[in-house]
Amino acid sequence: MYAVILAGGRGTRFWPLSRRNLPKQCLALDGGPTLIQATIQRLLPDIPPERVLVITGPDMATAIAAQLPQLPPENLLVEPSGRNTAPCIAWACWEVQRRGGDRFVVLPSDHHIGNEAAFRQALREASAMAEAGALVTLGIRPTRPETGFGWIEPGDSDDQHGLPVRRFVEKPPLAVAERLLAEGRCLWNAGMFVWRTDVLRKNIRSFLGGCEAFLEKLEEGAALAEVWGLTEATSVDYGILERATGVRTLPVDFGWSDVGSWPVLAELLPDRGWGSGVAEPVVALDARGNLVYAPAKLVALLGVEDLVVVDSADVLLVADKGRAQEVRAIIEELERRGLGRYS
């Protein structure tokens, strides 16, 4: 099995650590390896770097390559422009086939997985399901009525492994998310897919004529950049999974988090009294619930709570934790004020 790591996202929510040329997946948010390094390391027992393809954009390729010295250079695929996930997964399908692979797992590059052994076990189960012809999406057991994710409603159990997918519910309103959570059967779609290359290609042919034309041109020897525009700029979820038959989900539970914002990171890291973060030493008096990311300094906290404090080489962010997801508005303000070099 090959692994295809999608590393094109920008991750503005981790500004000022994430920057235009330094996306979230390149950050060591927990003080250990970066998210993309961890993504590859946790595959290692089963999938060596030779069978890992990483897809990213031209802005970020240098940063990504620098982080992954073990990745063969020809396994870093640089898409000419961001066109959502369907085109790059179609391209990856062709690249895997070209290298002799017959199936692959698609993984985001910027998520956290707490239980790596359970994760690898899930991949092995999903690989067996894919072997039998299914388009498999891993289904995360939900813990909250999250409106920012896609949800999977499974059908009834049958005699095969995993569950058939009845339908996808993309980013539901809160009332719907609450109902889906209460029903107890629905799962989160975390963008982790496993399929055979031939099964995926058949579905591309059926549902994504543009991507199919793109692949045919590639096979004829066309330059990537010249035929990239033939593809549908859509997600693989919408473009294929919501339309195809044989889509199945494997319910999994391996301590997954999308690490989607500073407050989410705060909860993943151990509480050190004053809060959590990546900072050492910290001296605190009457401080609690803060997230501090300041690896290069002594940090002193005095009588403050529920703040996000992020110190980078040229930017210092101090935010109320409940509003940290509004950093996008700060980035917009930077651009309005001609301070785009900080964004």
Add this chain to the structure above:
Amino acid sequence: MYAVILAGGRGTRFWPLSRRNLPKQCLALDGGPTLIQATIQRLLPDIPPERVLVITGPDMATAIAAQLPQLPPENLLVEPSGRNTAPCIAWACWEVQRRGGDRFVVLPSDHHIGNEAAFRQALREASAMAEAGALVTLGIRPTRPETGFGWIEPGDSDDQHGLPVRRFVEKPPLAVAERLLAEGRCLWNAGMFVWRTDVLRKNIRSFLGGCEAFLEKLEEGAALAEVWGLTEATSVDYGILERATGVRTLPVDFGWSDVGSWPVLAELLPDRGWGSGVAEPVVALDARGNLVYAPAKLVALLGVEDLVVVDSADVLLVADKGRAQEVRAIIEELERRGLGRYS
């Protein structure tokens, strides 16, 4: 007239900007010249650097000298150890006399003065009072029931300039400070004194036998460090002013502030919407009342108020503004934890 600038204080309340070897007077707290540079510059129209003596301790002498290139090296007086203000003022008295001066003003090195012309005018008036034989202390019109300062209770006006001092009230309890403020006649003692060298010396002889013995040994050619211990380790206020006759005060009003803490600095600097400080550029959303000192970075504030945020090369402080005077407790904690290099 000579000026004697007392620059021995450490100013822990401006930690982490003020450090053991970088005291408050060496800081550019308002983004302009440092406090000690400003102290000397505002004298310049009347008192050239040749007639300015600066007294400091051995730890800080290098930092002070680096800030005052215009000061003749022999005008930087390094006291062997801190023994409060009486010994160093006695020494300064002798140094001024030795250079042919007949009177001097004593000034702290770490205060803010908003109206420099009014300040110089006050010095000229005080100089005339000293010429007539008075020990003069400038009296600041109080604006709040401050318990951290010494207060001056003047006597009735007489036919001379200024007012006689009836008594000093050192750091009164709040109820007393409130009464002194309400009475409307009392003034703050800001440590700014003007006197003739011969009048001061006579009072040293009367009230500070140890300091007098020290000066006599100096005159006989003793090495400073060997006779420094003869002095009384006391303040000139307590050692002389509270006992002497002929003590007068000149009520003044020149926008004085002791710049005693981060919140006091916050009020001296113009409000920029999100608060005040030394930082550029700042991008803020729903922020107010903050003090930010981060001259080397872009600062982003999001939904925060009444914080003190100070970014130095190796320390980041984030404090509730109402508790910023407790930074001393942080320094103590640093020392307990073996992190004294940050203090």
